[in-house]
Amino acid sequence: MKARDFSVLIGVILIIVMLVVPLPGWLLSIFILVNISLALIVILVSMNTTDALQFSVFPSLLLILTLFRLGLNVSTTRSILSEADAGGVVETFGTFVIGNNPLVGFVVFVILVIIQFLVITKGSERVSEVAARFTLDAMPGKQMSIDADLNAGMINEQQAKDRRRKIENEADFYGAMDGASKFVKGDAIAGIIIVLINIIFGLIIGMAQLGLPFNEAIDTYMRLTVGDGLVSQIPALLISTATGIVVTRVASEGNLSSDITSQLFRFPPLLYVAAGTIFLLGLTPINFLLTTSIAIVLAGGAFLLSRQAKADTVPTESEVDESESEEMKAPENVVGLINMDPIEFEFGYGLIPLADSNQGGDLLDRIVMIRRQLAIELGLVIPVVRIRDNIQLNPNEYRLKIKGNEVARGELLLDHFLAMSPGIEDDELDGIDTTEPAFGLPAKWITDETKDDAELSGYTVVDPPSVVSTHVTEVIKRHSHQLLGRQETQQLIDHLKESYPILVEEVTPEPLSIGDVQKVLAKLLRENVSIKNLPVIFETLADFGKMTTDTDLLTEYVRQSLSAQITTDIIQGREQLKVITISGEVEKLIAEHIQQTEHGSYLAMDPDSQQRVIQSVAENVENMSLQEETPILLCSPTIRMYLKQLLDRFFPHVVVLSYNEIEPTVEIQSIGVVKVA
Template sequence: MKARDFSVLLGVISIIIMLVIPLPGWLLSILILINISLALIVILVSMNTTEPLQFSVFPSLLLLLTLFRLGLNVSTTRSILSEANAGGVVETFGTFVIGNNPLVGFVVFVILIIIQFLVITKGSERVSEVAARFTLDAMPGKQMSIDADLNAGMINEQQAKDRREKIEHEADFYGAMDGASKFVKGDAIAGIIIVLINIIFGLIIGVAQLGLSFNEAIDVYMRLTVGDGLVSQIPALLISTATGIVVTRVASDGNLSADVSKQLLRYPTLLYIAGGTIFLLGLTPINFLLTTVIAAVLIFSAFSLSRKSQEEAEPTQEQIDESDSEEMRLPENVVGLINMDPIEFEFGYGLIPLADSNQGGDLLDRVVMIRRQLAIELGLVIPVVRIRDNIQLNPNEYRLKIKGNEVTRGELLLDHYLAMSPGIDEDELDGIDTVEPAFGLPAKWITEEAKDDAEMSGYTVVDPPSVVSTHITELVKRYAHQLIGRQETQQLIDHLKEMNPILVEEVTPDPLSVGDVQKVLAKLLREQVSIKNLPVIFETLADFAKMTTDTDLLTEYVRQSLSAQITNEIVQGRPQLKVITVSGEVEKLIAEHIQQTEHGSYLAMDPDTQQRVVHSVAENVENMSLQEEMPVILCSPTIRMYFKQLLDRFYPHVVVLSYNEIEPTAEIQSIGVVKVA
């Protein structure tokens, strides 16, 4: 346990001891001064917080300080009644206030108690009650506001979680303050009772037991009682004031002192009026010199504030000249620098002609065509591609970034062509060996003079702009699921709502939020399934969202509804679809290892069994590659999702389909079986 934590525990135990064991006068004086110091610290902290939650420990601290003060009251009362002595601090306070007239001192003390109990304590208690009630009443509306911002894409999941936690903490804080304010009220009442006890029983003890005269008893016990009351009521008054400050504090950018000075002196004209009014009061029998001095101070302050405001409103020529440099230091300009482009294409200075239209570059036009093509194929409006040069890259190097993360890097030779081999080894072509970046095929960079010979030999020859545009197209397809967020999903929903308003209303916002729909669309795009047919997707969601809101299951239902589209995309005009099937043994094995949790289901298979299944898949995929066939695995609908999850880490590009996703008219030929090797 840390020393700081141990000291707090020791302090609480000491308070309990104070209630039982008599304390000497010198120790009481030390504890009284500590009590006053703690009260000063609390009120200063409360004045320097910008919002109540910055002092969230205050309710518990208020209880401990109240207990400490009551413990001191018990100890001082014991000392006053038993020894007619409660330490130098109590004696000094009592002598200073009472002076030579005990009655006047007692009246001053009674006024202090009335202020403490009827004004500060009662007001703080009432404000705490109202704040707690209003905070609890406002919670549902605040929660709905957060959900609306989240669904609209204005905030992310973490920001929504933080805001919900803040609302919960506010409710807990004001509820605790409502209860803690009752301790303050009880402490004030206890102080009044203790004062009466000290006076009444002090007089009885002084006259009956100590043999003092009535006047001597009045002088001794009145002085000690008033002193004891002051050293306890002054900290209580500070704590009560701090309570009122905390519960009435409105969140702002500054502390209480800054807000008061800023807002109170915001209108200099009003200070002129106040100064004139005070001056006119001096024409009455009130002291003319005094009112004139105060009025002069107010008017001078108003003049100074007016002049300062005018100077701030009219900047000097020097300030105007420095505005450009100062503008870069403003927070809003700094914030603008953290904006992240969804898609960024950067290239070295050697590839500038690729994007410079004055040098014949047409990359910008090609990017426009890519966005149109992907909108038709995927049904997703791809964000604008930010194209810029980067001197940190090699002259002929380029890279593509998705959401700020680099996903690929390549190299182009602008004065060459990329020739891809037809698979015939007879013709040897001179060139620079490389790899075609989009599909990873072996290729060569050849000169323009060798272009005709390469085409005659059956090579596929592509110019550099086509190479990079194809690369961008394939990568954007691959990472399209990262490019669709809640804002993009809302745009698709709004577009669909123009033609099918009833369908949209049946799906969102109830039973599915925009975030749920976004997850389904992202899962489809992750496996290269187009979301262009939104009506069919929403029809399926409308049918099945009433039974489950699990986005994984909903995605499977949507895939089955898109079976015709998926079949056409896979078959692509071929007479037969050659596939790899999954054996019944493997399907049963996967089904037995599916774990159900409150957050969904997942495949929990031991590593050894996973390795054997993946090894079997690897053998079959290699055989299909040798036959120049696209690897497609066919399995039952119940395990498709989990089997795809298993293969994603090893073969993310292998297509996994269920029997329900293939049209009955498609001719299928099995050329391999996945078994437990």
């Protein structure tokens, strides 16, 4: 532990000692001067901070200084009442203020206490309460602003994280200041009570026990009491002022002094008005020489400030040339051109109201919700979606690009609603025929007047923002495996390591590299298997990673470990799972054509056999679709990944499961069998 840390600990212990152990007068004088010095340091620091969080220790420091001051009050009160002596500093302050008239000195002291308690302390307490409440109320709006900037690409993830942390720290700070200001108020009340105790009991002790006459007793104890009150109230006044300064400061690039001077004298012509007013006052019985002198000083200051303002606002020709030259030479002008956004959403100029919050557009907020939803569903942090307009697109057209490649395109009519057919077309419903972009369902663009008729006819009616957000969600979900690179995988591993450090160390960097883990996770995402259960995934990789580094096999082992999750996602509340099974003949045919190599295994089936299998699958999938059932193929674990590879090109959305990926409690009904004719 450092010496500075020991000094703070020893200081707190000494404060406790002061409350119970009598201190000699010379030591009290030292502590009183230390107290005044600390108060001066605090107010100077508070005036020179540019942001309240730069003095985040202030609430705790306020408590310690208040306790220190109260400890001094107890010690000085003990010395005043028992020995009629509290050190040279207290007596000097009391003599200086009281002089030869104890009553006048006491009145001056009372005025100081009133200023301290009713003005500074009460004001600081109220400002702290309001600042804490307003800071907490503003947190949701600030969070949404950060999310909007993040989705718009104006800031990156780290900057967003730093800004969120600052908001949390501000809320904690102002909440702590709200509580700490109560210490200042309590300290002021305690100071008033201690002064009354010193005067009343000092008189009683001086006259009853020491036998002093009333005049001598009142002079002695009034001097010591006022001196003790001053050495206590002056630091308290400084601390209270510092409290008000800290909680009323807004973030700026300068300290309090620079802000006051720059903002107070921002408009030099106004100083001429003030100078003229003061000069006119000299025409009254007020001293003409005095008012004229002040008016001259104000007018001279206005003249100098006006000249300086003009000089600051007109850059020299060399400065302009130099700034332009530096801007052209900046490497960021070139490097920025090669950056590629992971996800880009572009739209024609006719869809600008969709993203413009001033026109009621909420696309940015919807993108934020999409990223949160996909993070919960997939276990993957979706990168920032860059949103921009593109005049090369049709006015009502939009497109989504992933890593620079277009993956989806659609068209919206902002003044229409999209009505999706319930399966039976209503010829009487007027609208523009189209296709729902997310799922490819037949639909119509209808006007607001026909919306009620469409809903009565069984159509599902949605507004354009919901159409595009659903489309974006499905496209990103479908291409999520392309968004998971090694860097993103490392971030997931680092997050897991915070809770499961031993598990992560057992998997990577040995026996599996970051690239191996990334391939396994990407293969899971490619088949819409969520990777949110990373602990189970890494447990499986730790068990089987020592036996093989074939990422295809490891993915199959992981899928079997995630059987409960896969079953839940497939069943979706249904009592029975309807599937298409694979005949033994087809399974044997696939197994016989698996080729093993040193780089892994693959399916090497002749084109004729492939065609027959695919034809049989196509017939069964079509029959299942006619029954409005999701096509699901069920096969043995040994051939699942090879069957999926075979069908991926022709039936990418068909789910292929193995028996080991379905929970034993699930009732399975086969409504079709894949055979080879």
